[in-house]
Amino acid sequence: MKKFCPLVKIVILFFVFIFTLPLFHSPALSQEFDFNRAFNDYVYNYNLYRSTHLDYITAKSEYQSYNTLTSKTKALEATRKMLQQRAKAFETYLTSLRTKLKEETGVSTYKQSLYFLKLDDEITWQKQHQSFLTTPSTIEDLIKESRKLENRYPSTSVINYQALGVVLEGKEIYLREEVEELIDLVEKKINEIKASGEDTQIMERWLIEAKQKIVLSQQKQAEAETILSSMEPKDTGKAKDYDQARHLLTESNQYLKEAVSFLKEIIREVKRA
Amino acid sequence: MYLLPLVILLVFTVLLIAIKKKIPTSSTLPPEASLTTPTPEESIPLSRWATDSGVLGIEDKIILIEEKLEAVDLQEVKLQPPILDMDVSL
Numbered sequence: 001m002k003k004f005c006p007l008v009k010i011v012i013l014f015f016v017f018i019f020t021l022p023l024f025h026s027p028a029l030s031q032e033f034d035f036n037r038a039f040n041d042y043v044y045n046y047n048l049y050r051s052t053h054l055d056y057i058t059a060k061s062e063y064q065s066y067n068t069l070t071s072k073t074k075a076l077e078a079t080r081k082m083l084q085q086r087a088k089a090f091e092t093y094l095t096s097l098r099t100k101l102k103e104e105t106g107v108s109t110y111k112q113s114l115y116f117l118k119l120d121d122e123i124t125w126q127k128q129h130q131s132f133l134t135t136p137s138t139i140e141d142l143i144k145e146s147r148k149l150e151n152r153y154p155s156t157s158v159i160n161y162q163a164l165g166v167v168l169e170g171k172e173i174y175l176r177e178e179v180e181e182l183i184d185l186v187e188k189k190i191n192e193i194k195a196s197g198e199d200t201q202i203m204e205r206w207l208i209e210a211k212q213k214i215v216l217s218q219q220k221q222a223e224a225e226t227i228l229s230s231m232e233p234k235d236t237g238k239a240k241d242y243d244q245a246r247h248l249l250t251e252s253n254q255y256l257k258e259a260v261s262f263l264k265e266i267i268r269e270v271k272r273a
Numbered sequence: 274m275y276l277l278p279l280v281i282l283l284v285f286t287v288l289l290i291a292i293k294k295k296i297p298t299s300s301t302l303p304p305e306a307s308l309t310t311p312t313p314e315e316s317i318p319l320s321r322w323a324t325d326s327g328v329l330g331i332e333d334k335i336i337l338i339e340e341k342l343e344a345v346d347l348q349e350v351k352l353q354p355p356i357l358d359m360d361v362s363l
Contacts (some may be wrong), residue, residue: 015289023301041352042355046355048308049355049357052359056361060363075363076363079361079363082358082361083361084359086358089355089357090355090357093354093355096352097352100352101283101308102323131334139363142363143361143362146361149359150359150360150361153357156355158294160354164349164352164353167349167352168347168349171345171346171347172345172347175338175341175342175345177337178341179338181332182335183333185327185330185331185334186331189325189327189331193322219341237287246347246348247276249347250347253342253345253347256329256342257339257343260319260335260338260342262340263331263335264335267328267331267335270320271319271322271323271328272317272318272319272323272324273321
């Protein structure tokens with residue numbers, strides 16, 4: 001009997017493990033929180049914000065027209081709900097930006113960590129702000145709480161634009177690395193042809209021009225980075241600066257296209273007798 | 274007496290119409306002539322590297338990277354910061 005005891009224990013443990021396995025594999029846990037999910041969450045909450053904002057406008061208008069206790073109570077509640085939803089929409093926007101940053105392969109680890117910290121800090125603040133808005137309050141308290149977000153918004157929007165810029169830079173870095181790999185392959189092939197005794201002078205010249213396009217692409221990206229990093233909360237034209245940086249990144253992309261076009265010509269020349 | 278010039282004018286008009294009908298009015302050419310001259314197929318002599326697996330591999334990679342460069346979204350319009358009311362008052 002003593003011999004069977006450990007075996008019985010193992011069998012019991014095996015069945016316990018089998019029966020409890022589905023508990024650890026709940027759909028909520030298995031569903032990955034990726035960018036698409038985070039973005040849908042943001043769109044949903046932003047639409048809710050717009051709806052609550054309309055209610056707030058209506059209630060505010062009624063309160064200002066009638067100035068009754070009923071209209072005041074309604075306006076107070078509509079404002080509280082709208083402020084709460086404003087913070088929720090903003091929080092989910094920041095979360096979707098964070099997931100985008102996480103999924104972009106070309107982003108450097110340093111920049112990713114830096115903006116994760118900044119965005120996480122903002123997300124935590126937005127959550128705390130929402131918790132202050134959960135209970136009914138006075139008009140003065142609500143406006144005071146609203147001002148906190150409004151005063152913070154200029155510095156948060158700098159983080160938004162910079163993080164968005166890092167996402168675009170990541171895309172560009174990833175593509176440039178691919179083009180550089182292609183340049184290396186073409187260079188190796190030219191060297192192979194040269195070693196076989198054939199004239200490769202033209203191809204080598206064209207390759208230098210393709211490499212030059214990579215340098216120009218890097219320069220445009222560096223210009224974009226300078227604009228984004230010099231952005232400050234007090235700046236009034238943050239959106240304009242961001243657009244300028246985005247335009248520079250598009251130019252950087254154009255240089256990559258030109259580099260690839262040169263490589264195409266080199267291969268055409270290689271194939272020609 | 275007055276009929277003679279009228280008859281001459283009528284005959285002249287009929288003749289003019291007949292001549293006009295003979296001359297082709299449209300400048301369209303017959304279908305054979307309107308066809309563009311086919312360009313002789315360019316037969317570029319190929320080098321021994323044309324069938325090299327490395328060269329063909331690079332060609333494939335070029336096509337792939339071209340597609341990626343065209344498809345990349347450098348706008349990210351949907352991730353623009355949301356428009357929120359930042360002047361709340363009652």
